[in-house]
Amino acid sequence: MAVKHIDLGDKYIPKTSNKDIIVEVEIGDAGDEVGAYSIFLGTEFIEANAPANIGKKADVVDKKTTISVTIPDVLEETNWTSMTVFVKEGSGAPTQFGPYRFELENHLDTAIYTLKLSHK
Amino acid sequence: MKPFLKIFFASLIFSQLTVAQEVSKLTLPSSPAFSILNFEPSAVMRPTNAKSLSTDVLSSFDKDGKLKMDLGLETSPYWLGAHPNLKMNTYLNPKTGQTILQSFRLSAATVKDTISGKNKFGLGFRFKLYNGKPVINENTAINTRNLKIRSTINSIINGFASTVEPGTTREEVFDKIEEALKKKEISQPAIDELKKMGNKILNDFPEVDSNVSEFLNRLVETSVDQYKDLQTEVSKRLYDRKGLIVEFAGATGYNSDDSKFERFGFWGNASHFVSPDDFFTLTARYMHQNNDTSLTNVDIGLGFMKKSTSYNVSIEGMFRWYRAAIPDLNSGGQPITRLDKDFTYRLAVQGTYVVSKDISVNLSVGKDFNSPFISSSGVFSILGLSYNLFSKLPPQLPSK
Numbered sequence: 001m002a003v004k005h006i007d008l009g010d011k012y013i014p015k016t017s018n019k020d021i022i023v024e025v026e027i028g029d030a031g032d033e034v035g036a037y038s039i040f041l042g043t044e045f046i047e048a049n050a051p052a053n054i055g056k057k058a059d060v061v062d063k064k065t066t067i068s069v070t071i072p073d074v075l076e077e078t079n080w081t082s083m084t085v086f087v088k089e090g091s092g093a094p095t096q097f098g099p100y101r102f103e104l105e106n107h108l109d110t111a112i113y114t115l116k117l118s119h120k
Numbered sequence: 121m122k123p124f125l126k127i128f129f130a131s132l133i134f135s136q137l138t139v140a141q142e143v144s145k146l147t148l149p150s151s152p153a154f155s156i157l158n159f160e161p162s163a164v165m166r167p168t169n170a171k172s173l174s175t176d177v178l179s180s181f182d183k184d185g186k187l188k189m190d191l192g193l194e195t196s197p198y199w200l201g202a203h204p205n206l207k208m209n210t211y212l213n214p215k216t217g218q219t220i221l222q223s224f225r226l227s228a229a230t231v232k233d234t235i236s237g238k239n240k241f242g243l244g245f246r247f248k249l250y251n252g253k254p255v256i257n258e259n260t261a262i263n264t265r266n267l268k269i270r271s272t273i274n275s276i277i278n279g280f281a282s283t284v285e286p287g288t289t290r291e292e293v294f295d296k297i298e299e300a301l302k303k304k305e306i307s308q309p310a311i312d313e314l315k316k317m318g319n320k321i322l323n324d325f326p327e328v329d330s331n332v333s334e335f336l337n338r339l340v341e342t343s344v345d346q347y348k349d350l351q352t353e354v355s356k357r358l359y360d361r362k363g364l365i366v367e368f369a370g371a372t373g374y375n376s377d378d379s380k381f382e383r384f385g386f387w388g389n390a391s392h393f394v395s396p397d398d399f400f401t402l403t404a405r406y407m408h409q410n411n412d413t414s415l416t417n418v419d420i421g422l423g424f425m426k427k428s429t430s431y432n433v434s435i436e437g438m439f440r441w442y443r444a445a446i447p448d449l450n451s452g453g454q455p456i457t458r459l460d461k462d463f464t465y466r467l468a469v470q471g472t473y474v475v476s477k478d479i480s481v482n483l484s485v486g487k488d489f490n491s492p493f494i495s496s497s498g499v500f501s502i503l504g505l506s507y508n509l510f511s512k513l514p515p516q517l518p519s520k
Contacts (some may be wrong), residue, residue, distance in 0.1 A: 001344060001345055001348045001351070003340060003341050003344050005337075026204070026205075028202065028203055028204030028205055028206055028207075029202055029203050029204070029206055030203075030206050030207065030208045030210075030211035030212075031208070032207050032208050033208040033209075033264055033268060034208070034264060034267045034268055034271060034351075034354060035268075035271050036268055036271035036272035036274075036275045037275050038272070038275040038276045038278075038279045038300070039279075040279045040280075040282075040283050042283065043280075043283045043284065043285055043296075045276065045279065045280070045296065045299075045300040045303070048272050048275065048276060048300070048304045049268075049272060049304070064283075066279055066282050066283050068275045068276070068278045068279035068282060069275060070271040070272075070274040070275040070278065070340075071271070072267060072270075072271060072344070072351050073355075074267075074351065074354050074355040074358060075211070075355070075358070076355065076358075076359070077196060077199045077222070078168065078196075078199040079168065080168075080169075080199070080201065080202040080203070081202070082202040082203070082204040083204070084204050098204070099202070099204030101201075101202035101204065102202075103168065103169055103202070107355075108348065108351055108352060108355060110274075110344045110351075112274070112275070112278050112340065114278060114279075114282045116282070
């Protein structure tokens, strides 16, 4: 029942200055009903297990968005875990980060993904 | 003499212990390639990703490029990679195509025949066409929800561990965690439990304001460890199915020295699970082997099994039509092929009773198939005792 941390980094430059930036996470490999995620802007907790409105460009540009995803493995057939992050502004097409994949060493291990998105 | 001892000695006297008696004839082989060769390799490779599959395949050949003997390989192609779009609902309630993908397994084996010295190669597959429906009762739903709550708590703690600024005290960060948990409507008892867990590991972090991230990471690890039973239970219950399960398997055995396919077999099984522990099962199989003697048989069988924590009982009947072509000599000493076609059947009742944590008693009574090669009544009764010397787990009831 080991815990494996997967630390990731990427960049999302806001495309508009007047539209809300929404961050959403999809957990794959059948981990969606047992796994969970939370989203932070800077040191502030914004939302968990639901799309997070992190504000407009001016609110985020000097901060990092942190997406923390915990996925306990429950399937016997596989130890693969995966998650994908979507960032959306207004009605535009979302920008996708991932899917990030990681195969845990043992059944019932837990994967913890931490994705830090910078905005400039 | 006590009735139990009478049965025991009677069984010893009258039983016809046949090694070939399998626990049940109504199941599909878990590894058809091994089954078709009648061989369990000492080394079985089970790659779980494409990289390890290629490594395993490459390591199956010696330096001269020849396939090594006494090897086995089992793999599920679908599960060799991640599936970021696979949701739990799709996994638990797959349509036919997805059911085949999720359940498709390949097996392969190589063996050097100890009698003939010939190299043999087996290849098999197994898949489900229908996989019933998941058993979702109140407990399953509660456990799944609780595991999700644990994951939410852990993701929030990990988020704070990753964003905490230098100089922040543990109390400050814990207040923020509590605030975030309350925002997500995590219950007060769960928050209190987390605090208790935090207090327990505080001794490992004596400096009050340092190592806040490390402290939080340790808290996540402790929390994951504390709920391992819950995670195990959720995982186990995923495999409780009821309704109709239809499964197929096939395998062939190739003799590489004689360059011929010696054996092939197909299995089909339809089981109706009244509950995860009670089911009816119907099996059909076609087996053909073509050595010096050619033997073909078609089997159709029906069975019922009931399991509980302390016992299991199974009743099965199987009908067999076989045709054997056996090389022989006629009265003039000339070689001929003797054809033997017949119908035979097998009936068996099996039971296991768990006496205590470490001991179980197994009894099988019935009549086995008649064989074109061996003349016997086929009646058998086997009484066995299983004793777990070292295992912490109670003795396992034989599957199906």
